[in-house]
Amino acid sequence: MFRISKEFHFSASHQLAHLAPDHQCARLHGHNYIVVVELVAAELSADGFVRDYHDLKPLKAYIDDRFDHRHLTDVLDGHSTAERLALHFYEWCRARWPETAAVKVSETPKTWAEYRP
Numbered sequence: 001m002f003r004i005s006k007e008f009h010f011s012a013s014h015q016l017a018h019l020a021p022d023h024q025c026a027r028l029h030g031h032n033y034i035v036v037v038e039l040v041a042a043e044l045s046a047d048g049f050v051r052d053y054h055d056l057k058p059l060k061a062y063i064d065d066r067f068d069h070r071h072l073t074d075v076l077d078g079h080s081t082a083e084r085l086a087l088h089f090y091e092w093c094r095a096r097w098p099e100t101a102a103v104k105v106s107e108t109p110k111t112w113a114e115y116r117p
């Protein structure tokens, strides 16, 4: 199998208000998010690609328009956890690019959440 990935960045605020009041993430705070989309294929296109990285530009536009410098609590239905962001971006990508295999999201330099069906 061939496997490619591309990374996207955005900054946003959120608040996990459902957590206990003494949990730090129950307070309004922000992250510099990283989204990594992974695509797989058993065979390459005539161009030698799983998919041209250039084809993924609509995801950058979507992130810039809907997520960058937004309050994620208002953007996502439900809790704006990294896991739920990974699922959201997976479903968005998979609807456009059937080679989508997984999406992972980082909120901090030490944390990653991945959705891979």
Ligand SMILES: Nc1nc2c(c(=O)[nH]1)N=C([C@H](O)[C@H](O)COP(=O)(O)OP(=O)(O)OP(=O)(O)O)CN2
Pocket: 016, 025, 080, 081, 082, 083, 107, 108, 110, 111, 113
């Ligand atoms: N499984 C998850 N756990 C947590 C999430 C999440 O999305 N999924 N989110 C948060 C917070 O929003 C935020 O990411 C804080 O993470 P945490 O690593 O606890 O915070 P720090 O960077 O301050 O951690 P240090 O260990 O002090 O460096 C919380 N949990």
Ligand SMILES: [Zn+2]
Pocket: 014, 025, 029, 030, 031, 107
């Ligand atoms: Zn957070």
